Amino acid sequence: MTSAEKYVTAAYLVVLAVVLAYIVIYAFKLSRLEREVSELAELAKRRKDAA
Amino acid sequence: MPNSRAVALAAAAAGLLLVGITLAFYWVPNAPLEGFRQRIFYIHVPIALTAYACFFWAAWKALRLLWTRDQRYDLESYTAVHMGVIFGILTLVTGSIWARTSWGVWWSWGERQLVLFLVLFLFYSAYFMLRFSVDPGPRRASMSAVYALFGVVLIPVSFLAIRLAEGLIHPVVFDRDVGSNLAGSQLLTFLICFAGMLALAGSLYTNELTGKRIDDRLSELREALS
Numbered sequence: 191m192t193s194a195e196k197y198v199t200a201a202y203l204v205v206l207a208v209v210l211a212y213i214v215i216y217a218f219k220l221s222r223l224e225r226e227v228s229e230l231a232e233l234a235k236r237r238k239d240a241a
Numbered sequence: 242m243p244n245s246r247a248v249a250l251a252a253a254a255a256g257l258l259l260v261g262i263t264l265a266f267y268w269v270p271n272a273p274l275e276g277f278r279q280r281i282f283y284i285h286v287p288i289a290l291t292a293y294a295c296f297f298w299a300a301w302k303a304l305r306l307l308w309t310r311d312q313r314y315d316l317e318s319y320t321a322v323h324m325g326v327i328f329g330i331l332t333l334v335t336g337s338i339w340a341r342t343s344w345g346v347w348w349s350w351g352e353r354q355l356v357l358f359l360v361l362f363l364f365y366s367a368y369f370m371l372r373f374s375v376d377p378g379p380r381r382a383s384m385s386a387v388y389a390l391f392g393v394v395l396i397p398v399s400f401l402a403i404r405l406a407e408g409l410i411h412p413v414v415f416d417r418d419v420g421s422n423l424a425g426s427q428l429l430t431f432l433i434c435f436a437g438m439l440a441l442a443g444s445l446y447t448n449e450l451t452g453k454r455i456d457d458r459l460s461e462l463r464e465a466l467s
Contacts, residue, residue: 216448
């Protein structure tokens with residue numbers, strides 16, 4: 191593999207890595223949202239039971 | 242925005258980028274002067290143009306906010322800036338890799354195109370500091386919108402800097418003589434990669450916007466229940 195080929199491959203891999211990193215971050219965000227929805231649903235249920 | 246549009250954009254991005262990158266590596270000929278390293282062009286330039294498109298989109302949404310006072314445009318403008326900054330980082334990184342292989346340095350402060358893009362990137366990065374230093378509400382939305390609108394002025398300056406600069410070392414492909422700068426196969430591959438990158442940005446924007454809207458609604462719900 192020539193030096194130019196290494197750099198070109200690196201450029202494309204960097205883009206792929208950033209997109210994959212974004213997907214991982216977004217997956218964490220989705221799990222946080224899911225947890226918050228569960229907490230709010232639980233809170234709403236407790237309110238309803240107390241009323 | 243309907244969820245089916247996000248799925249369609251993601252599928253289009255995956256398909257177009259797969260085809261575009263395959264063509265870039267296996268179909269287009271080596272450029273006479275640049276050789277194999279010219280293949281960075283098919284990812285670097287579409288990413289840079291997509292970053293500009295995101296900032297334009299952010300400014301358009303900011304203008305709509307200031308014009309109509311409809312607060313939903315605030316989140317749309319913010320999301321577009323968010324996407325623009327991500328594509329801006331990728332532009333700087335892929336550009337640096339190309340500079341290293343072509344010029345032998347990772348960065349050149351003497352190159353106006355690079356420095357102006359960095360200024361544009363830092364300007365939009367500071368958008369987040371402004372936004373999160375003000376309490377949520379109409380005031381923050383207006384301030385963010387005005388800032389996003391100011392930033393868009395830098396885009397034509399950044400884009401034209403390469404054409405106005407003297408002693409160029411950054412290559413110019415899209416000038417009045419684009420036909421002789423790019424062969425048909427190169428132009429086609431570039432256009433496929435550009436369409437793929439725009440679809441990718443659209444897909445990320447749609448998903449990010451949906452996430453931010455859900456986040457906002459959950460906050461409202463939390464306040465209502467507390």
